[in-house]
Amino acid sequence: MTMIGFESIEIRVLDEGEPVKDTNVFVLDGTQDKGATKKADITGLTSEIIKTFGSNSVYHTNAKGVGDISVGLELVDIPFKVQNEILGRKKVDGLTSIGVDTEAPLCSLVIWSHDGKGQKIGIGFYKGRFSMEAIGVESKEKDNKELPTEKLTFVPMASDDNKTKGTYVSFATTDEEVTKLRQNLKIAA
Template identity: 35%
Template sequence: MSMFIGFKRLRIQPLGEDLKASGDQIVIQGDPNKGATIKAEVSGISKDPTVVSGSNVGYYTSRKGVGTPKIDFDLLDVPLDSETIILGREKSANGVQYTGEESEAPYCAITMESEDGQGNVALVGFFYGVFSKDKETMNTKEQGETFKPEADAYTFTASGSKQASTNGKYMAKYAGNSATAVSELYKNVLLSDPTQSNSGSQTDTPAKQG
């Protein structure tokens, strides 16, 4: 896989202190009033090589591991309830969101879905990390112009997996038409395979699965 075509869907699975799935997956896939994906930019997944000198030459190159993996998202119209969950904010009985000293984002697992150049499903997943949102933006409505909503910026800062079978791993990636491989990725990252459940619109089968 040398390229991604589009950004179809983001799945978010909040995790509890026991590292098990906590609550339903949050699925952002363009459903009316449920948010849409615009862009995801992954960085920090390669460690900058460091050359160690000895005997007046570059004797050893330290190159193992990752840098500081994170994903910068542009997401449109994320529901307030979903945002409250992933950012660890509080919500009153009347639906008011509160942010303060006790706000603490939960750990989450995520998968991002696209397509490769052959039309096969392309998945990128991160086992463990937290979301943050640093700002809110309001802009004036330009007179005579049609309103065009702007995406909000979220950051997902990844850590190594704490699950026994994937301990220390940060990212999982697959592109192809193997339903078995897709299921493996989902089960390892999200701890369940949403394509094998019966939960309505969240069960769309990825493109060209075999």
């Protein structure tokens, strides 16, 4: 499956409420002042292959399950409200703050792209937490530059819903699957 382009992401804060855009569902799709996507790197999709040697050769291999899955995202102009919601930042004395009680909420995530024929493709993660390790500030120079990217990491966990229990990642490659993926990730009702 070859993916062409990185169209958008949808993030759902997994609270008890119904999905509501700009409240607990956030879309970064290149809409002016709403953020855009640049790059996604998904690692750890397979577990380490363990070899059992016997009779002077590899007798058996075991590679069941997943590895240490992680999604590295490079995004552009993430709205501050979205950052605060998905990273668990809170207001303290009227200021957005990070402290000892800061904990990112559980979220679901879907990455949208297309295949070579133009069919929408989704890579969905049922639940996990976002982190943002660093914030960079740089002096302005006289020449114009691209907007800098902001790097976030999403660390998925296995789903605990009955129909998807134990699943970390699902792929949607047809229109019907795209609809089902959005429902399973609680992005759509």
